[in-house]
Amino acid sequence: MGSQTILSDDVTRLKEILGELQQHGEIGLWILDTATGRVEWDDIVTAIAGVESAAITTPQALLRLVHPKDRHMLVGSLRDAVASGEDHHVLYRVVNNNRWVECWARPERDATGKVVRLRGFLRNISDIRNTEMALTEIEARFQRMAENSPDMLFRLTLPGGRFEYVSPASTRIFGYRPEEFIAHSGLFRERLHPEDAADFETGWKGLSEGGACPAQEYRIIHKDGTCRWISQRATLIIGDRCKPLALEGVITDITESRLAQASLERARQQATHYLEVAGVMMIALDAEGRVTLINRRGCEILGRSKQEIIGREWFSQFLRREDRERIHEVYSRLMAGELVPFEHYENAVIGGDGEARIIAWRNSLLRDESGAITGILSSGEDITEQRHSQHQLRSALENTIQAIARTVEKRDPYTAGHQQRVAELAAAIAREMRMDEERIEGLRLAGMIHDIGKIYIPAEILNRPLKLDEAEMNLVISHCDVGYDIIKEVDFPWPVADMVRQHHERLDGSGYPQGLKGEQILPESQILAVADVVEAMASHRPYRASLGLGVAFGELDNHRGTRYASEVVDACKRLFTEQGYQL
Structure with a gap:
């Protein structure tokens, strides 16, 4: 006991009770004499209060140890x-x-029935109280979450x-408000869509029976x-003897999600339809x-079904042998991000035949x-017939041009083959x-008829070995414009007519017939100019060797x-000096 002494006739009984209680926690004994205000306690009480034994001598001293907000209580x-003679029980905080x-x-x-003493116990319940308060806070937090959740939480x-x-x-x-559901248990089922009611009941019954x-x-x-x-998710709550007690669950409004899915599916079906009816x-x-x-169009071109195509390696299965390695190399560089997709690209595929x-x-x-590259989407148009027709047209065009060139050379036999050799050079x-x-190809055709305008120049002027007078020279110069007008x-x-007109122009403006300079002259015409000069000087003429x-x-x-353009001159000389080109 502390500095005060418990009355001797009570000690034995109190110790027995206290010993039993102390087995369940930190419990101390106290006694208050209502007549004198004398307070008696044991060491456990002072330890719980966090004071020395002598600090608690009166009710006022005891109250000073109580939290101000709890004293009145x-x-x-x-x-x-004291007034009622009833047992006293209260929770409070120590300062x-x-x-x-x-x-x-x-x-x-006492013998007269007057309350003369309060005898009791004090127990430290801080851990229990803190746990209870934490649980209360958790419950309040979950309650706030449930109240503010966009989902409907329920217990049935x-x-x-x-x-x-x-x-x-x-x-x-x-x-409907929560109280309307609570008051009317059938409200939920009444709001089910008639077409979904049977499926709901099947699932609900299985869950409520423990499935x-x-x-x-x-x-x-x-x-x-x-x-x-x-969307509904529910959990069955099981009680004693595995008896189902309740269903707890969450209901989420997924209307926007389902509408978005439906819209996406419609868009997918529409895209699939467009894909199938596309002509490419x-x-x-x-x-x-x-x-x-x-x-479908792809399957038609390849002559195989989708099942025979999907999952196959493209390059080894559907391309010509001579193209596979080259095109696969380009594709690998595309996948590695080393190249950008070509705006337009042509290659052959192998059809079912x-x-x-x-x-x-x-x-x-x-x-x-x-943002990582995962593959490629390509649209391809079958231009086989178009290319075949273009080839036929070009062949016919080239035959026509060659006929015109031969017509010119018939009038000027000494320059026979000049246009052909200029075209090839x-x-x-250009290839160099x-x-x-x-x-x-356009440049080559222009070269084959670059002197077509000479058809209007008398043969005796074209082949005269003597110096031409001014009028005759002007007539020769006009062959560029005449050729332009003809074609x-x-x-x-390709701009063939402009190439023909400009093949005597010079970068510094000293050429004819327009006196064009620099970039005003087509690159093809700059190449024709060099090829024409080299062929003319290296070939025989009727008036000179x-x-x-x-x-x-x-x-x-x-x-x-x-x-003459420097890059054209350099390329021309490389042909003859490094590659053995011959006229």
Whole structure:
């Protein structure tokens, strides 16, 4: 005991009670004499209060140890105990250490029935109280979450099937307040869409009887009459003896999600329809070059079914042997991000009959959410017949041009073959300069008729070995414009008429007939100019012998960069000096 002494006649009984109670926690003994105000306690009480034994001598000293907010409650409880003679029980906080304590007191009466003493116990319940407060806070937090959740939370008792709890989200999802669901247990089923009621009942029955039930999706009719989609997830709560007690679950409004899915599915079906009716071949490859998508037109071109195409490696299965390695190398660089897709690309594919079909492709890279390249989507048009027709037209065009060239050379037999040799040399120079083959073809045809205007010049002037007078020279100069006028209405796929007109122009403006300079002259015309000079100087004329390549190269070197384009001169000389080209 502490510095005060418990009355000897009570010690034995109190110790027995205290020993039993102390087995269950930190419990101390105290006694208050109502007449004298004398307080007696043991060491455990002072330890709980966090003070020295001598600090508690009066009720006032005891109250000073109580949290200010709890003092009024404690005083009132003690007064009630004295006045009524009833047991006293109260919880309060201690100032010194902010502990929670539980206090019991039992009034004792004298012979007259007057309460003369309060005898009781003090127990430290801080851990219990803190746990209770934490649990209360957790419960409050979950309550706030349930109240503010966009999803409807519910608890349904079993076997009666009555709602015990419904969160406020029911108002938004169903149009009915929680209390309406609680008051009317059949309201939920009444709002089910008639077409989904049977499926709902099947799943609900299985779950309420203890079976497994995954999340269900079904339609309901909102109070405003609109149809909504909801997703329901529920858990069966089992009590003693495995008896089902309740169903607890969550209902989520998934209307927007289902509408978005439906819209996406419609868009997918529409895209699939467009893909199938498209007049071009549509194909998708993954990063390894395997076919992941192909439309009906693609199957028709390849002469195989989708099942025979999807999943196959494109390059080894559907391309010509001589093209496979080259095209696969380009594709690998595209997948590595080293190249951008070509705006237009042509190559042959092998049809079901083993014949090659020429396809003009337009390509677009496929990427994942991170931007990484995952494959390619290509649309391809079968241009086999078109290319065949173009080849026939070009052959006819070339035959016509050759006939015109021969007509010119019949009138000027001494320059026979000049236009043909200029055309071949010009094409070789352009190829050395890495010009596109399509442009080279136009340049070659222009070279074959670049002197067509000479058909209007008398043969005796063309072949005269003597110096021409001014009028005769003007007539010779006019052959460029005359040639332009003859062919300007012909619908060539290249500017052939302009090439013919400009083949005597010079970079410094000293040429004819227009005196054009620099970039005003077509690149093809700049090549024709060099080829024409070299061929003319290296060939025989009726009025002189061949001057030889040395003189021709001297002319090019003397005027490289002034009259003649430097890159054209250099390419021309490489042909003869490094590659053994011969006229």
